[in-house]
Amino acid sequence: MSQLPTIQEVAAASRELGLAATPAELHGALCGWLAGGGADARDWTARVMADASLAAPAAGSALDRLREGTAAQLEDGDFAFQLLLVDDESATRDRAQALFDWCRGFLGAFGLAAGAKPPLSEEGSEALQDLGKLAGAQVQDIDEDEEDEASLSELEEFVRVATLLLHGDCVLGPRHRRSFN
Template sequence: MSQLPTPQEVAAASRELGLVASPAELHGALCGWLAGGGADARDWTAKVMADESLPPPPAGSALDRLREGSVAQLEDGEFAFQLLLADEDASVRQRAQALFDWCRGFLGAFGLAAGAKPPLSEEGSEALQDLGKLAGARVQDIDEDEEDEASLSELEEFVRVATLLLHGDCVLGPRHRRSFN
């Protein structure tokens, strides 16, 4: 399975390019772009940030590895796709905020790539609406207990599966339909 760079590596590479998005938001945007049918391109940062003046990440950089790993994970038939959020030792509050940031990035870039009427299944439409709710969420008081930890894990798994579902609707489904024609 393709390994993603760490959030710290992505943050450092983002700063070098002058990007203001958090690592989670940037990964969400990349995945939204790819799930919506956007091209796997070296200049992905310009596309997902809707700023053509941004230079492409240098080959082999953390941002280039993020793209390569994300593409490989989304295309993997074994559901190996992972979210780049925050470190495991981050607080539940920090990880929840990273998840909401990830969803915000995902929605923006998904809309750029998929357009106004993406070819979504009923489940895909519901998943996209639910991602929209998460993108608009704010971290409330969190007790940092096992219940909050479990709830966050469930949300992370939902977002992971929703991303794979939307990628299937917009990328894999049309690709398979073309191969049968």
């Protein structure tokens, strides 16, 4: 299974390309693009940021490894897909903000790739609406306690599973339908 680069590697590579997105938002955008049926292409940054002037990440760079690892995780039948957020040791508030940033990135790129009427199941439609609510959320006062930590972990798992569900609806389902025809 492909390992994703570290959040620090993605941040540094993102700065080198002049991208304004946080690493979490950038990974969310990549995941949204791929889950919506966008091409797994080296110039993914230009595609997900809707800016044709952006240079493609160099082969083997952190952003290229991010694309390769993410695409492999989404295709993995063992559901190994993981979100690239912030370090687990980060404050709950920072982790929540990273999750909301990730969701914002996901929604924008998913819309670019999937279009106005993606082939979503009822569950996929609900998941997309819930991701939209998370993308619009603001971090409120958070106590660094076990209850908030548990709630955040549940949200992270929901986002992970929702991403896999949407990828299944928009990529795997149509691919399997074509193979039967």
